[in-house]
Amino acid sequence: MKKTILLLLTLTTLFAAKVEFEVLGSGGPEIDGRASTSYLLWIDDEAKLIVDMGSGSMLRFEQSHAKLETLEAAVLTHMHIDHSVDLASFMKAGYFSQRRASLDVIGPEGNHYFPSMSEFVERLFGSDGAYAYMQDILEEDSDSFSLVPIDIEEKTTRVYKDFRLTMIPVHHGNVPAIAVRIDVDSKSILISGDTNNENHSLEKLATEVDLFVAHHAIPEEAKGYATQLHMNPTEIATIAQKSHVKNILLTHRMKRTLGKEQETLEIIKKIYKGKVSFAEDRTRVRL
Numbered sequence: 001m002k003k004t005i006l007l008l009l010t011l012t013t014l015f016a017a018k019v020e021f022e023v024l025g026s027g028g029p030e031i032d033g034r035a036s037t038s039y040l041l042w043i044d045d046e047a048k049l050i051v052d053m054g055s056g057s058m059l060r061f062e063q064s065h066a067k068l069e070t071l072e073a074a075v076l077t078h079m080h081i082d083h084s085v086d087l088a089s090f091m092k093a094g095y096f097s098q099r100r101a102s103l104d105v106i107g108p109e110g111n112h113y114f115p116s117m118s119e120f121v122e123r124l125f126g127s128d129g130a131y132a133y134m135q136d137i138l139e140e141d142s143d144s145f146s147l148v149p150i151d152i153e154e155k156t157t158r159v160y161k162d163f164r165l166t167m168i169p170v171h172h173g174n175v176p177a178i179a180v181r182i183d184v185d186s187k188s189i190l191i192s193g194d195t196n197n198e199n200h201s202l203e204k205l206a207t208e209v210d211l212f213v214a215h216h217a218i219p220e221e222a223k224g225y226a227t228q229l230h231m232n233p234t235e236i237a238t239i240a241q242k243s244h245v246k247n248i249l250l251t252h253r254m255k256r257t258l259g260k261e262q263e264t265l266e267i268i269k270k271i272y273k274g275k276v277s278f279a280e281d282r283t284r285v286r287l
């Protein structure tokens with residue numbers, strides 16, 4: 001009996017996919033030597049998913065030797081520039097790649113202030129768009145690969161060949177935004193996106209995730225409008241503790257939090273006992 005269990009465990013390990021999470025951009029919108037937000041999910045050394053495409057993310061994508069051809073989906077957590085501006089660069093690069101399979105690009109719904117994912121794409125690449133010269137990417141028979149926008153209005157799960165995505169709207173001031181949970185076999189990752197978690201949406205996806213990628217844009221003492229947009233370290237730690245997450249990776253680091261790492265760690269450690277680390281561009285974590 002023991003031998004059978006051991007054999008099964010060995011086989012499971014042998015055949016389990018190699019799952020890695022890479023931070024392409026660990027910064028926010030500032031000029032601070034970091035690319036803005038972007039992440040890659042790697043499975044067996046192929047990049048399968050990109051989440052957010054902030055400025056500099058295409059350069060980091062190249063540096064990581066990722067290929068457009070292996071991506072199964074893309075997500076933009078919201079339409080702020082530091083999360084979305086490189087979408088056009090990636091789409092243009094598509095003409096010079098081998099990729100011809102269409103790509104789902106998933107994002108939030110719109111409101112009075114921000115376009116939905118599908119409106120965003122229309123305003124960029126539609127016939128009246130700023131980049132109308134690339135409007136064929138919205139057609140099925142594009143000379144590049146076609147982009148298929150998908151708007152998320154409520155908690156939604158989508159299953160791709162190698163992973164499952166669950167998205168949920170989160171509070172980020174007046175900006176429609178989503179958080180993303182990724183499940184690959186028994187491994188799981190939650191990306192908070194930008195949010196102050198006012199609606200407690202994150203707890204609905206965080207349960208026992210292996211990696212909680214938490215946007216660390218403000219220090220504990222932040223006041224005013226920034227607290228409408230972002231979580232402080234206590235909020236991050238509280239979610240992690242309640243949801244029994246295994247590791248926290250702090251990213252979307254900004255000048256107001258840089259240099260305060262020790263203070264942040266002390267605040268988090270009082271509430272949460274798991275492992276906490278700080279992301280740099282190209283930080284890659286094996287799950």
Ligand SMILES: [Zn+2]
Nearest residue numbers: 028080082194
């Ligand atoms: Zn941001």
